[in-house]
Structures are given as structure tokens and as C-alpha cells.
Amino acid sequence: MLIQLWGVKKVYGEGGQAVTALNDLSLDFSPGTFTAIMGPSGSGKSTLLHCAAGLDSVTDGRVEIAGTEVGRLDEHARTLLRRKHIGFVFQAFNLVTSLTAAQNVELPLRLAGRRPPRGAVDEALAEVGLADRAHYRPSELSGGQQQRVAIARALITKPDVVFADEPTGALDTNTSKEILDLLRRMVVHYGQTIVAVTHDPMVASHADRVVFLKDGRVVDELKQTSPAELIAARMARLEA
Amino acid sequence: MLSLASVRGRRWSFAGSFAALTLGVAILSTTLLVFAGAQPQMPQRLSNADVIVHGPRVHNDFTEDLRPWTAGAAAVLVERLGAVEGVRHAVADRSFYAQIPDGPPEGHGWSSTLLAGQSLVDGREPRGEGEIATTGRALGSELEMLTATGPVRVKVVGVVSGPGLYVSEAWAARLSPGVKAIGLITNGTIDLSDVELDGGVAVSGPDRAILEPEEVGKTRYLGAQLLVAMAVLGVFITVFVVSSTFALAASQRRRELGLLRAIGATGRQVRRLILGEAVVIGAIGAGVGAASGVVLAPILARLLFVWGLEPFPAVPIKAWPIPVAWLIGVVVAVLGAWTASRRAARVGALEALREAAVDRRLSKVRMVFGALALALGGWLAIDTASSTSEDRVDKALFTACVLIVAATLLAPMVIRPVVRLATSVLPGPAGMVVRGEMLNAMRRSASLVAPVIATVGFTVMLTGMVTTMLGAYPAGRAASLQGLTVVVPQGGVPGLSDAAVAAAGAAGQSYLSARVSIGGTLLDAAGSPLVPEGAIAIDGRAVGSSVPVTFADGETVSLRVVGPSTSLEDAEVARDLVRSHDGSALTREVIGGVVAGPGAKVLDAQAYAEGEAEEEARLLWLFAIVLIGLSVGYTGLAVLNTMGMATSGRRRDFEVLRTAGATARQIFRFVLTEAALIVGAGALLGLAVTVPPLLAMARGLEEETGLPVSLVLHWPSLVTVVAACLTAALAGTILNVSGRRVGA
Numbered sequence: 001m002l003i004q005l006w007g008v009k010k011v012y013g014e015g016g017q018a019v020t021a022l023n024d025l026s027l028d029f030s031p032g033t034f035t036a037i038m039g040p041s042g043s044g045k046s047t048l049l050h051c052a053a054g055l056d057s058v059t060d061g062r063v064e065i066a067g068t069e070v071g072r073l074d075e076h077a078r079t080l081l082r083r084k085h086i087g088f089v090f091q092a093f094n095l096v097t098s099l100t101a102a103q104n105v106e107l108p109l110r111l112a113g114r115r116p117p118r119g120a121v122d123e124a125l126a127e128v129g130l131a132d133r134a135h136y137r138p139s140e141l142s143g144g145q146q147q148r149v150a151i152a153r154a155l156i157t158k159p160d161v162v163f164a165d166e167p168t169g170a171l172d173t174n175t176s177k178e179i180l181d182l183l184r185r186m187v188v189h190y191g192q193t194i195v196a197v198t199h200d201p202m203v204a205s206h207a208d209r210v211v212f213l214k215d216g217r218v219v220d221e222l223k224q225t226s227p228a229e230l231i232a233a234r235m236a237r238l239e240a
Numbered sequence: 241m242l243s244l245a246s247v248r249g250r251r252w253s254f255a256g257s258f259a260a261l262t263l264g265v266a267i268l269s270t271t272l273l274v275f276a277g278a279q280p281q282m283p284q285r286l287s288n289a290d291v292i293v294h295g296p297r298v299h300n301d302f303t304e305d306l307r308p309w310t311a312g313a314a315a316v317l318v319e320r321l322g323a324v325e326g327v328r329h330a331v332a333d334r335s336f337y338a339q340i341p342d343g344p345p346e347g348h349g350w351s352s353t354l355l356a357g358q359s360l361v362d363g364r365e366p367r368g369e370g371e372i373a374t375t376g377r378a379l380g381s382e383l384e385m386l387t388a389t390g391p392v393r394v395k396v397v398g399v400v401s402g403p404g405l406y407v408s409e410a411w412a413a414r415l416s417p418g419v420k421a422i423g424l425i426t427n428g429t430i431d432l433s434d435v436e437l438d439g440g441v442a443v444s445g446p447d448r449a450i451l452e453p454e455e456v457g458k459t460r461y462l463g464a465q466l467l468v469a470m471a472v473l474g475v476f477i478t479v480f481v482v483s484s485t486f487a488l489a490a491s492q493r494r495r496e497l498g499l500l501r502a503i504g505a506t507g508r509q510v511r512r513l514i515l516g517e518a519v520v521i522g523a524i525g526a527g528v529g530a531a532s533g534v535v536l537a538p539i540l541a542r543l544l545f546v547w548g549l550e551p552f553p554a555v556p557i558k559a560w561p562i563p564v565a566w567l568i569g570v571v572v573a574v575l576g577a578w579t580a581s582r583r584a585a586r587v588g589a590l591e592a593l594r595e596a597a598v599d600r601r602l603s604k605v606r607m608v609f610g611a612l613a614l615a616l617g618g619w620l621a622i623d624t625a626s627s628t629s630e631d632r633v634d635k636a637l638f639t640a641c642v643l644i645v646a647a648t649l650l651a652p653m654v655i656r657p658v659v660r661l662a663t664s665v666l667p668g669p670a671g672m673v674v675r676g677e678m679l680n681a682m683r684r685s686a687s688l689v690a691p692v693i694a695t696v697g698f699t700v701m702l703t704g705m706v707t708t709m710l711g712a713y714p715a716g717r718a719a720s721l722q723g724l725t726v727v728v729p730q731g732g733v734p735g736l737s738d739a740a741v742a743a744a745g746a747a748g749q750s751y752l753s754a755r756v757s758i759g760g761t762l763l764d765a766a767g768s769p770l771v772p773e774g775a776i777a778i779d780g781r782a783v784g785s786s787v788p789v790t791f792a793d794g795e796t797v798s799l800r801v802v803g804p805s806t807s808l809e810d811a812e813v814a815r816d817l818v819r820s821h822d823g824s825a826l827t828r829e830v831i832g833g834v835v836a837g838p839g840a841k842v843l844d845a846q847a848y849a850e851g852e853a854e855e856e857a858r859l860l861w862l863f864a865i866v867l868i869g870l871s872v873g874y875t876g877l878a879v880l881n882t883m884g885m886a887t888s889g890r891r892r893d894f895e896v897l898r899t900a901g902a903t904a905r906q907i908f909r910f911v912l913t914e915a916a917l918i919v920g921a922g923a924l925l926g927l928a929v930t931v932p933p934l935l936a937m938a939r940g941l942e943e944e945t946g947l948p949v950s951l952v953l954h955w956p957s958l959v960t961v962v963a964a965c966l967t968a969a970l971a972g973t974i975l976n977v978s979g980r981r982v983g984a
Contacts, residue, residue, distance in 0.1 A: 050590060055502065055588075055589045055590050056590060075507070075588075076506055076507065076508075079501065079504060079505070079506045079507070079589075080504075080506070082502070082504055082589075083503075083504030087503075088502050088503060090499075090502075093495055093496075093499065094499065095499075096496060096499065096500065097496070107500075107503060108503050108504045111500070111503070111504045111505045111506075111509055112504060153503065157504075
């Protein structure tokens with residue numbers, strides 16, 4: 001397993017104001033799969049992503065990334081671990097505005113002190129269909145194009161897992177579909193592992209597996225690719 | 241790559257730091273260039289002397305002088321030097337007090353014309369007493385020449401080719417038997433290594449500058465003080481402005497920094513990014529600033545000359561200050577970005593995912609440092625009050641710097657109640673929105689207030705200091721005279737002659753001012769009628785012991801110590817003893833004198849005290865105005881810039897407000913209210929940190945003068961400066977709300 005969570009508990013705040021975001025949650029993500037994590041607002045799905053990706057620490061329980069227990073690491077070591085094993089695609093503000101698309105893509109390698117292999121950046125951009133936009137700045141790209149650059153960047157380090165936080169949340173339906181097809185292709189062609197947090201059944205319908213959260217626990221799960229209508233119906237039941 | 245691209249891509253947000261650095265380094269480079277260029281120069285009147293052999297150096301804590309040879313020793317040395325191979329002329333250069341109307345207060349022996357390279361244009365050289373040669377006077381005209389003993393009728397018998405007042409060598413030797421320098425006119429280079437110089441030192445080329453008259457050096461010293469103050473202020477404000485703009489820029493970029501952290505940048509890498517940006521900005525901004533010093537330095541040098549703070553209208557431009565200023569600029573940029581970079585490194589990866597940051601609280605460390613700075617500033621203020629008047633201005637300036645840092649660090653404590661109070665009386669939604677905006681982005685509010693504190697603080701401090709000091713000093717001085725009148729020299733005359741002292745009246749008290757030396761130590765001595773012949777009153781010597789005192793004529797007299805000096809001078813000796821050994825010694829003033837003799841005037845106590853303070857007042861105001869101009873111009877720019885940055889960084893917030901139903905006019909009102917509150921809080925803080933030290937200074941002055949001294953604030957300048965800050969803040973806001981500037 002690439003990433004495993006055992007009995008994870010996450011509490012924000014203290015005393016009477018304490019909020020339990022994750023409550024005794026166990027989950028794992030196997031290689032080459034696309035998992036969607038769904039749940040109503042406040043169900044803890046964003047917290048799950050932060051904890052599973054090593055962005056945040058857990059109050060109790062264990063999180064293991066590529067065999068390393070995250071809880072034992074300090075922030076610096078967590079950064080190095082993330083850099084090596086994990087890629088991110090956020091909802092918006094994904095790119096450093098002062099850098100070109102190509103520079104944004106090569107940034108993680110640069111930060112790791114590595115020189116991008118010859119042609120790697122161009123290949124990554126070509127993969128997401130932006131070969132001709134390499135020298136554009138984020139402000140000169142559409143929202144969909146910016147997300148494609150973010151995906152190319154997430155993939156350049158060949159991470160074990162890409163975490164996506166509402167990757168299509170800021171996009172229109174058609175563009176969303178393109179981005180989701182792109183993510184799907186990465187899973188199918190390259191065996192990329194993807195974990196996406198979303199509230200959109202359309203996104204979840206591109207996943208191999210859908211995990212439903214409520215009140216910080218896993219309450220339901222669809223173990224195969226499912227149509228959006230079915231997912232929406234499950235969601236409606238949760239929110240009821 | 242990232243730092244460079246980042247600076248390029250965010251050039252608007254860096255424009256402020258860049259401008260601040262360019263300006264700061266331009267000031268630094270200009271002052272350094274003038275400072276480096278304004279070095280002692282050989283007096284023009286000795287320019288023809290290829291080599292000068294001068295007497296041994298003597299010095300005290302403040303200045304140095306040359307010990308003269310006696311007339312006899314000088315004659316022997318002149319003869320010996322004249323016999324050296326390659327020496328065409330060896331000339332003893334004699335200088336003494338002699339002044340014709342509107343002329344400089346110095347005369348020389350005829351042979352000094354050789355050293356000046358001057359020749360006779362008309363008439364003949366002066367031979368006997370009562371004959372002079374000079375320029376710009378009709379041959380044969382008769383004049384009254386002032387000497388240290390009194391006025392003498394003289395006749396112009398010769399006209400020379402350059403400026404100067406010359407008398408016969410014999411008369412010169414009577415007026416000034418001692419010789420401080422012997423000028424040599426040579427054929428090519430000469431070898432003096434085997435010549436016994438009787439303790440003297442041979443100098444040539446630029447080293448001859450040691451013979452520069454002391455008055456010229458004093459003028460330069462005044463100028464140097466202003467230059468130092470300007471440079472210190474320049475560096476301080478640059479660090480101040482650069483650090484507050486960098487802090488603001490970093491806090492506006494939390495999301496981007498968080499993104500970098502999320503995709504694998506370590507805290508150290510983020511820190512290096514920010515410092516790298518500072519280096520890029522520093523290198524370019526400081527480069528422009530340092531280079532512009534070359535253009536600005538001659539202008540500043542000219543201004544200082546006009547203000548009487550530099551002896552010469554132009555200074556040579558040296559190369560070294562330019563790279564030095566540049567380097568300091570880069571270091572200052574990095575220092576300014578230091579705290580911002582530390583804070584940026586602590587931005588967590590999760591920031592990338594959060595909405596606009598709320599930072600209500602400022603760290604305890606900040607408060608601790610603020611309190612420490614406040615304590616240090618308070619102590620410095622008291623120290624300033626009790627220090628001597630010469631370095632009070634520079635000390636007060638330093639105090640102001642420290643207190644301004646304190647006020648800036650502690651600003652949030654004041655901003656909070658000011659904002660609460662002001663917004664509670666505002667009608668409509670403005671109160672609620674402005675309060676929320678300012679209190680929830682405390683760091684931004686604090687960054688905005690910082691330059692206002694500096695501007696108002698410097699203005700109140702400098703003007704308050706000058707007005708208070710100028711009120712206190714003449715009052716104290718006048719009171720100490722208890723209604724007596726004082727005889728003082730008229731304008732252009734350096735001191736009173738014996739004749740003027742005698743004419744002033746028997747009741748007057750006065751002493752002769754003279755330079756003497758004991759061994760290698762230079763002393764300012766008072767020739768007092770109360771000290772018996774053969775005695776000396778001096779500090780730090782055993783009563784009854786003998787000390788060898790060398791006078792202006794080079795003679796050394798053994799004097800018996802009778803006790804410590806009772807005057808402000810280092811030593812007191814008999815007046816007649818001074819006169820017999822020093823033909824140029826003058827009397828500064830006669831306290832209680834009632835009659836104006838030649839070259840003198842009578843002043844009542846008040847006029848005398850004001851006259852004493854007049855030159856100091858002129859200098860103090862000059863210093864204050866230059867420094868206020870510098871700091872206000874500079875911090876005004878910072879206010880404009882930080883307000884602009886803050887406003888343009890909040891476009892999105894304004895969009896949200898607009899979609900929530902706020903009209904453009906309402907948003908405008910919100911930001912203008914904020915700008916006014918920022919300036920108000922800054923002005924309050926600026927006043928708050930400067931009034932206590934000013935009060936402490938007033939108490940110090942009370943103790944010094946024994947009279948009540950009230951703190952006088954200079955309200956016109958305060959009102960002007962606050963208005964200027966408000967204008968700059970509104971301009972920065974309006975320019976950016978109306979969207980003419982993009983990016984940031």
C-alpha cells in the first residue's frame with residue numbers, strides 16, 4: 001500500500017470548542033487507482049486529504065506514506081517526504097504567477113535540487129496538451145489550461161500519489177470533463193495513483209472507487225466505477 | 241531562477257522596496273562621496289613650496305596643532321635646509337594676527353610670497369614697521385591695521401599678484417617670533433634623510449594638507465556632522481522602509497508561499513527565495529542609487545559650501561564610496577528582508593488551501609523587543625539631555641531612531657483602541673467593515689502605520705528639540721550675566737585687541753586665549769590677570785610641581801602649578817606672560833565691559849546671549865530642516881507605496897464587497913476612512929514617543945541653566961507633515977482603487 005491510515009483522529013481546538021474532524025478513520029489507497037472521497041460539507045474530507053498527504057499532523061492514529069510513518073516526522077522531513085512521493089492539484093491558485101507554464105512544471109524538481117531531464121518538461125506539457133503554451137504565464141492561460149499545467153507539475157516528479165482537492169471546482173462543465181479525462185488517462189496509461197476530494201458526483205464518476213465520509217468516519221463505499229446518478233443518490237442519502 | 245523571475249513578475253510590489261533602496265543608497269553614496277572628497281587641503285598660499293618641514297605635532301582630544309620653533313632655532317634650521325643640495329629657497333613661514341578692514345585675520349612675512357608663488361606687481365617690498373604689501377589696495381594709501389595689541393596706521397607700499405597681507409620680515413619676526421613651518425622650493429627631488437630637522441617633519445605632495453588652517457577644518461567638521469547624520473538617517477530609513485515593505489509583500493503572498501511549500505519547497509528554500517529577491521532588488525536598486533551619487537555629490541557639496549558647512553565649493557570625486565555604498569545597499573536590503581523571510585519560512589503548506597489569512601495577533605517577541613527599544617530610547621533621551629551641546633543633535637537623532645522602532649513594534653497596541661474608538665462613532669456600514677479589515681489584518685495595518693510614525697516622529701523630535709534648546713540657552717546665559725553689558729568683537733574680527741580690552745573699562749573681566757603645549761599635549765590656555773607670573777592653574781598636576789610650557793614663540797617656560805584650572809580652558813597662566821610670548825593672542829569678550837574700543841561693540845545681556853546662540857541656532861535649524869526634509873520626503877514615499885501595495889493587494893476583497901452590494905462610492909469611503917485612521921494612529925504614536933524624551937531634555941536644560949525650561953513644540957511643521965502623510969496615503973489609495981496600477 002502506498003498510503004495507509006489506521007484509526008486516525010483529528011481534533012481542532014481544545015476543550016469545549018474542540019471539533020473532531022476525523023474520528024477513528026482507517027483507509028488505504030492501492031497503486032494505480034483513482035479514488036474519489038465524497039461527503040457533505042464538514043464531513044472531514046479536506047482534513048482527510050491534508051492528513052493523508054502529510055500536510056497536517058494527526059491527533060491520534062497512524063498515517064504511513066510509502067512505508068514511512070508521518071507522525072514521527074518534523075515539518076522539514078514531511079516536506080522532503082511530500083516532495084518525493086506526492087503531487088498536488090488544488091482547486092485554484094495552483095501556479096506561481098511570476099513563472100511561465102514550463103517553469104511552474106519544473107519547479108518541484110528544482111526545489112528538490114534536481115535538473116529536469118532533457119525534454120521532460122516539454123513532454124509533460126505535451127501530455128496535458130499544452131506543448132505550445134510552455135512560455136505563457138498563468139495570467140495568459142484559461143482556468144482549464146492552468147489546471148492542466150498544475151497536473152503536469154504534479155506528475156513531473158513521478159509521485160506515488162497525486163492528491164487533488166476539488167480539481168474542477170472552479171471550472172465549467174466541459175472543461176471539467178476534459179480535466180477529468182486527463183486524470184483518468186494518467187491512471188489507465190501510466191498506473192498513476194490519484195486521490196481526489198470532491199463534492200461533485202461527475203468527478204467521482206471518473207474514479208475506480210468512491211469513499212463517502214460523514215462526521216469524520218467512512219460511512220459508505222462504491223468499489224467500482226459508478227455512474228454519476230448513482231453517486232448523487234448515495235450523497236443525497238447521506239445529506240438527508 | 242525563482243528569485244529573479246519573482247522580482248520580474250511582481251515588479252509593482254517590489255517597486256516600493258526598489259525606490260526606497262535607490263533613494264537610500266543615493267543619499268548614502270552622495271554623502272560618502274562628499275565626505276571622502278572633503279579632505280584637508282594644502283592652503284593655496286603655500287602651493288609653491290615643494291617640500292614643507294613643519295614642527296612636531298601636538299594634540300588634545302579634539303584637535304591637533306604644530307609646535308613652533310623659536311626664532312633662533314628656526315634661523316638655524318632655515319640655514320641648514322638652505323644648504324641642502326637641490327634646495328633653491330628655504331623660507332620660514334610666519335603667520336600672525338593682523339587685519340585690515342574687510343580682510344582675512346592673518347598676516348605673513350614678506351618672504352612667504354615666495355611660497356605662494358606671488359610677485360610684486362607695483363611698488364616695493366615692505367621694509368620698516370608701518371609698511372604693508374597686499375592686493376586690491378591703491379599704492380600709497382593709508383589704512384588702520386588691527387593687531388593683537390591694538391590698531392596700527394599702515395601704508396600700502398607694494399601691490400602683490402595674489403591675496404595676502406605681507407609685512408617686512410623683521411616686523412613679522414617681532415609679531416610672531418615662533419615658526420611652525422619652513423617651506424622649501426627645490427630643483428627636483430631632494431634628500432633630507434641626513435639632515436637633522438630639530439624634531440620637525442618633512443612633507444610633500446598631498447601630505448602638505450597638515451598645514452591647513454584650523455578654522456577651515458572646523459567648518460569641514462560641521463559639514464561632516466551633517467553628512468554623518470544624513471548617512472545614518474538614510475541607512476536607518478532604508479532598513480525601516482525596506483523591512484516594512486518586504487513584510488507587507490510577504491504577508492500578501494501567503495497563499496503563493498503555501499503553494500511552494502505544498503509542492504516541496506522547504507522552509508529554508510522559501511527563506512532563500514525571499515532573501516534572493518532582496519539581493520536582486522538590492523543589487524539593482526543600490527546600483528542605480530550609488531551611481532546617482534556621482535551626479536548628486538557636487539550639488540550637495542555646493543549646498544554645504546553655501547550654508548557655510550564646507551570650506552570649498554567643490555570636492556574631488558573619489559571612486560571608493562560608490563562600491564561601498566552599493567555593498568551597504570545590498571546588505572541593507574537583505575537585513576530589511578530578514579524578518580520577513582523568517583516569517584515567510586514559517587508559512588505552512590496548508591496556507592495554500594485557506595482563504596485570506598486572518599492575523600489578529602502579533603508575536604510576543606515583537607512586544608518584548610518593542611518594550612526593550614522603548615526602554616533603551618528612554619535611557620538615551622536622558623543621556624541626550626545631559627550631553628554636551630555639540631553632539632546633542634546627533635544623539636537626539638539616534639534616540640529618535642530607537643524610539644521610532646519601539647513605536648513601530650508596539651503600534652498594534654495603539655492601533656486597536658484607536659480603530660475601536662473611531663469606528664464606533666462612524667455611521668453606517670463603514671464602521672463595521674473598516675474595523676473588521678483593520679483589526680483582522682493587524683500586520684498589514686502595522687506595516688502601514690510604520691512610515692507615518694517615522695515621519696511624524698522625526699519631525700516632532702527634531703523641531704521640538706531645536707525650539708526648546710533655542711528658547712533655553714539664551715535665557716540661561718542672559719540670566720547668568722545679571723544685567724551686565726559685554727564688549728565683543730565686531731563682525732569679521734576674530735577677537736579683541738589689548739587696546740579694545742583696555743578701552744572696555746576697568747570693571748570688565750576678560751582673559752587672553754592662547755594655545756600652549758606641554759610635551760606633546762596641546763592645551764587651550766587663558767591668560768588671566770589674576771594668575772601671578774611664573775604660575776599655572778591646571779588640572780591633574782600636583783600642586784607645587786613644575787611643568788614646562790611651550791608658547792607660540794617656541795619658548796618653553798617652567799611654571800609652578802598652583803591648583804586646578806578655574807575657567808573653562810585647560811589651564812590659566814598670567815596674562816602678561818601670554819602676551820610676551822604670543823603676539824597673536826586675542827581676547828574673546830569682556831564681561832562687564834561698557835565702552836566699545838577699536839573693532840569692538842557693546843551688547844546688553846539679552847542681545848549678547850542671543851548673539852551667542854545665533855550661529856548655533858542657524859546651524860541647528862539648518863540641520864533640522866535638511867534632516868526633516870530627508871526623512872519626510874523618504875517616508876512620504878513609503879506611505880504612498882505601502883498604501884498602494886495594500887490597496888492593490890486587496891482588489892479581490894473589494895470585488896467581494898461589491899458583489900455583496902457595496903457601491904463603488906461606499907468602497908471608496910471605506911478605504912479613505914482606513915487611510916485616515918492609519919495616519920491618525922501613526923501621528924499619535926509619533927507624538928507619543930517623542931514628547932517624553934523632549935520633556936526629559938527640557939529638564940536637563942533646566943538643570944544646566946537653573947531656569948524653568950518649557951517644552952516648545954513646533955506646531956506648523958507637525959501640521960504640515962501630518963497633512964503630507966494624509967495626502968500621500970490618500971494618493972496611494974486612490975491611485976490603486978481606481979485601478980491604474982496592475983499586478984502586485
